[in-house]
Amino acid sequence: MTLFELALKNIRRNMKSYGLYVGSTVFSIIIYFTFAMLKHSDDISGLAETSKQMQAVMSASAFVLMIFVAIFILYSNSFFMKKRKKEVALYSLLGVRKRSIGFLLFFENIVIGLVALVVGVGLGFLLSQALLSLLLKLMGLSLSVGFAFSMQAVIETVVVFFVIFLVTSLLGYRVIYRFKLIDLFHAEKQGEAQPKARTISALIGVLALAGAYWLALQDLISSPAWRILGLAMPLVIIGLTILGSYLLFSSVLVYVLNLLKKSKKWSWRGLNLMTSSQLLYRIRGNAKTLTIIATLSATTLTAGGAIFGTYYNTEKSVEEMVPFSFMWEGEAQDIDADIVEDEVSFEAKDVTVPGESYDQSYYVIDEKTFMKLAEALGWDVENVDLTKDEVIMTDPYYDERWEDKAETVEIGDDVKTVDAFYEEPLFNQLTLPGPVLVMDNVSYQELEGENTAYQAVQIADYKNHLDLSKELEAKTKEFSSAVQSYQDSIEASGAMLFVGSFLGLVFLVATGSIIFFKMMTEAEEDKDKYAVLYKIGVSKKEMKKTVRYQVGLIFLAPLILGLMHGTVALMAFSNLLQMNLWEPVIIWMAAYTMIYILYYVITVRGFNKTITQTVTQEG
Template sequence: MTLFSIARKNIRKNFTNYFLYMASMIFSIVIYFTFVSLKYDDAIQASTDSSTKISSAFNGAAVVLMIFVAVFIWYSNSFFTKKRKKEVGLYSLLGVRKKQIGQMLFYENFIMGIIALIIGIVLGTLLSKFFVTLLMKIMGYEAMGNFVISPAAIINTIVVFIIITAITSIHGYRLIYRFKLIELFKAEQEGEKEPKASFLIAVFSIILLGIGYWLALQNLLESNAWRTLGFAVTPIVILITVILGTYLLFSTLTVYLLKVLRKNKKHFWHGINLISISQLLYRMKGNARTLTIIAVLSATTLSAVGAAYSFYYNNRSNAEIANPNSMMFITKDSHIADQVKERVSQDKSHKIVYHETIPTLNIDVDITNLNSKMSADQVEYSVIDNKTYNKLIKLQKRNDSLSLKGNEAAVLDAGYFEGLSPKYVGSTVSLKVNDSSKNITFKTLKKFNVLNLYTANTTLVVSNELFSKLANETNLVNIEAYKITNEDDAKILTKDIQSLLPEEAYFSNFYSNYAQGMESSGLIIFMGGFLGLVFLAATGSIIYFKQLTEANIDKERYEILHKIGVNKKEVKKSIARQILFIFALPLIAGIAHSIVALTALSRLMQTNLVIPVFICIGIYVCIYIAYYFLTVNTYYKIVTKSDKQ
C-alpha cells in the first residue's frame, strides 16, 4: 500500500473530524472565487458608472481574503498535525521514517485542498448568477446576473489556493521533525501545570482596557490626551492597550477568578464542577493567545460589518438631509422653468407632491465672531424669510416653526459639528449688502435643511420685515423646489431635467445622492458582509478544532468518570459549561471592543448606529451559538464514544 493510498484512506475514515476544516476551506474558496469573478462580470460593468472602482475594490478585498485564508489554513493545519502526535508516534515505533510520515501528512492536506478547491470553484460558478444579482440588488440596480464561467477567475483561484495548500502542506511536513518520539506519546501530559495568577497583573489588565476604551471614546477635537499623544500615535496606543489588556484578561484575570471559584468549596464540590473548573484552570494559560486572537478578530469583524451596514442603513436619511426636496435648481429663465414643470407634470411614474418658487438672497456674511474652525471669516449664506421657512417646514412635514422679529435670525446647518462648526446661538454677525452692513443676532440653530445643499449655501432665516429691506438692496434669486413621489426611482426623469438646465442652475436632486450612496454603501456592505462571514467561520472553526484536540486528550478521564458512576447527563452538562466559558470569553470581549469602536465612530460621524450595530451583533451571536452547540455535541461524542451505557 502506497503512502498516497494510506493518506486517502485516513481522510475517508476520519472525514467527520475533517469536515468542518474542509467546509471552511470550501466556503473561503467560494467567496474568493466570487470576488475575483465579479470584477469580470459584464452586467456589473454595463449597469454601474464606477465599474473601475468596483473592480479595484474587489481586487483589494480578494487580497485581504487571500492573506486571511492562508493564515487560517496554516493555523488549522497545525492543529490537525499536533492532534495526531500519538498516531505519528505509533508510525515511528513501527519503523516508518519521519520523511514518509511527513509525505503522508503532506498528501492528506494536499488531497483535502484539491477537493475543497474543485468543490469551491464548482459551487462558486453555480452561484455566480445569485451573487451578481444580490450585489446589483444591494447597490440599487435592477439588472439580473447571467450564468457565466470566468476562465480568468478560475485560473486565478486555482493558482492562489494551490500555492496556499502547498505551503501549509510543507509546513505540516516540517512539523513532524520538531517532535521526538517520547514527546509524541506523552502529548497529553504537556502543558498540564497549574498556571500562576497575579492579582496585580489581573488589575493591570482591566486598567489597560480602561485606558484603551477611554482614549477611543474621547472627543478627538477637544481631547488633551489626543493632542498630547498625537493623532497618528493615539490609535496605535489604543490598539496596543486593548490587545495587551485582552491577553492579560484571558491569561491572568480569568485564571485568578477560576482560583477564587475553586476556593468556594460548596460550588467546587457540587456535581462534577471539580472536573470542569480544573480543566479550564489548567488550560486557560495555553488558550489565552488563541482566545485573544479570536476576540480581536471578532471585534474587527463586528466593527467593519457594523460600520458598513450603518452606511447602507442610513443612506436614505443621509440623502434626505442633503436634499429635503426631490429636485431644486436656480431659475433665471422662466421659459426653462416652464419646460421643467411640463416634463415633471407629464411623467406617469411620479406625481408632484408640491412645487414652490422660493425667493432667496445670496449675501456675504462676516462670521469672525463665530470662531469657526472650518471656514473663512467671510462666507456666502442663502437667506430666506420667516414666512417661507414656515411654509416649507409644513410642506416637508416637520414639526417646527419660527417666529422671528427685527434683527433676529436662525441658521440651518445640517452638518453642524460640535467643536468645529461656528458657535451660532447668541452671536452677532454682519450681513454685507452693497456698501452697507446690517447686524443680525442668531436666536436659534436648526440641525437640518429646508433647501438642498448643492443648490443653496448654509441657510439663514430672517424676519419678514428684515428680508423685505434686504431684498430692496440686493438681487433676488428664485429657486424652484419640487417634491415628487417615488423619488428614489427617478433616474430617467432626473437625466431629462438635467439635460434641460444650464450648469449655472446648480441642479440638485435626491435621486443622484441616493443612487450614489446605494452604489458605494451597497458595495461596502456586500464585501464587508462576506468577509465578515469568512472571518466568523474561521474564528468559530479555530475554537472547534481546539476543543476537538482537548476532547481526544480528555477521553480517558471521562471514561474513568463513567466507571465511577457519573452518568452521561452530568458529563454533557459539564462539557457544555466548560465550552460555554471558552466560547463566551472572546465573544463578549469582541462585542465590547466593537461597541466601543462603533460608539466612537458614531460620535465622529454624528449618526445613530444603534439599530444596524445590534442587527449585526445579533446575527454574529446566532452563528456563534450554532458553532457552540456543534462543538458541544462533537466533544460529547468523542469522550463518550467507548461508553457502554
C-alpha cells in the same frame, strides 16, 4: 505499494479524522472563489461607471480575505498535524525512513488540497450567482444577472491555494524532522502547567481595558489625548485592548476559577471540580485563543455594525442633506401634477459677509419664501414676523465642537440679531450649499445683490422616479436630486454592506471554527478521563452537563468581551459621525450572537458525541 498509493489509502480509510481539516479547507476555498467570481464578474465590472469605488473595495477585500484564509488554513492544519503525530511515530517505529514519511505527509496534504479545490470551486460558483443577485439588490439596482463563469477567478483561486497547500505540505514534511520519537507519541498529551492568579497582572489588564475604552470615547476634535498622540492614537487603543484582553483571560479568569475551585459549596457539586481543574490546566493556551476570538469578534462587530448602520440610515442621511426631491436654478418645468406634493418658486440673493478669519457667504431669502419652504418640508414653524434688525439663520453644517452659534450678523453697515437658528437644511445642499439668512420682506428688497430664481419640488415616492430626475437634470442647471443622491448612496453603502457582511461572516465562521477545533482536540484528549468517570458511576447526563459548562465558558468569555469592545468602538464611531446607530447596531449584534450560539450548540454536540462513543465502547 507506492507512497502516493499509500497516501490515497490513508485518506480513504481516515475520512472521519480528516473531516475537520477538509471541511475548513473547502470552506476557505468556497469563500475566496466566490469573492473572486464577484470581483471578476462582468456585472460588477459594468457597475464601475456608476459606482467607481466598487472595484477598489472588491480588490482590497479580496487581498484581506486571501491573508485571512491562509492564516485560517495554517491554523486548521496545525490541529490536524497534532492529531497525526502518533501515526507518524508509528511509521518511524516500524522502520520507515523519515524522508519517506515526510513525502507521505506531503502527498496526502496535496491530494486533500486538490480535492478540496475542486469541491470548493464548484460550490463557490453556485454560491456566487446567488450572492451577486443579493449584492445588486442591496445596491438598489434592478439588473438581470447573467449566469457566467470567470476563468480568471478560477486561475486566481488555484494559484493562491496551490501556494497555501504547498506551504502546509512542506510544514507537514518537516514534522518528522522537528520532533523526537517520544515527543510524537505524547504530542496529544502535552499540556500547560497550571497558572497561578497574579493580582498585579489582573489589575494591569483591567486598567489597560479601561484606558483603551477611555481613549476610544475621546472626542477627535477637542480631546487633548488626540492632540498628543495624533495618528498613533488608534494603534495605542488597539494595543491596550489586546493587552487588556489577554491579561483579563490569563489572570482574571484564572482568579475567578481558583475562587470557584476553593468554594466547597460549588466545587463539590457534580463534576464542577473537574471542570474548573481542566480549564485551569489549559488556561495559558486558551488565553491566547480567547484573545484572538475576542479581537476578531470585536473587529467583526465594529466594522459590520458601522457599515450596516450607514446603510440602515441611508435614506435618513440623504433627506437631511437633500430635503427636496428636486431643486434647480431657473424656470419651472412641466412635471406630472399627480405626483407633485409641493412646488415652490422663489428668489434668493448671494451675499458675502467679511469675517475675521474668512469671508462667509450666505444665501438670503425673505420671510414669505421661508414660510413656503418650511411648510413644504413639514417644519413646525410659527408665523414669522421679523423686524428690520432681526434675521433667521439655518446652517446644516453647524458643529458646536468647532464654533458657537452666531448671535449677530453684520450685513453692510447693519448689525442684525439672529432671532432663530435652525440646524436643518432649508435647501438642497448640492444646489445652494451653506447657511441661509431670512430677512423681513422690506430689508430683503433693499439688500443689494442680484435675484436668482430657483425651483423646489417635492414629489411622492421620490425613490422610484430616477428617469424623471435624469430628464430634469438634462434641461436645467445647478440641479440636485434626492432621487440621484439616494441611488448613489445606496449603491456605495450597499456594496460596502455586502463586502462587510461577507467578510464578517467569514470572520465569524473562522472564530467559531477555531474554538470548535480546540474543543474537539480537547475532547479527544479527555475521552479516556470520561470513560473512567463512567466506569465509577458518573452518569452520561452529568458528563454532558459538565461539557456544556466547560464549552460554554470558552464560548461565552470572548463573546462578552468582544461585544464590549464592539459597543465602545461603535459609540466612538457614532459620536464621530454625529449619527444614531443604536438600532442597526443592536440588530447586527443580535444576528452575530445567534450564529455564534449556533456554533456553541454544534461544538457541544460534537464534544458529547466523542465522549459518548468512548464510554459506550469501553463501558
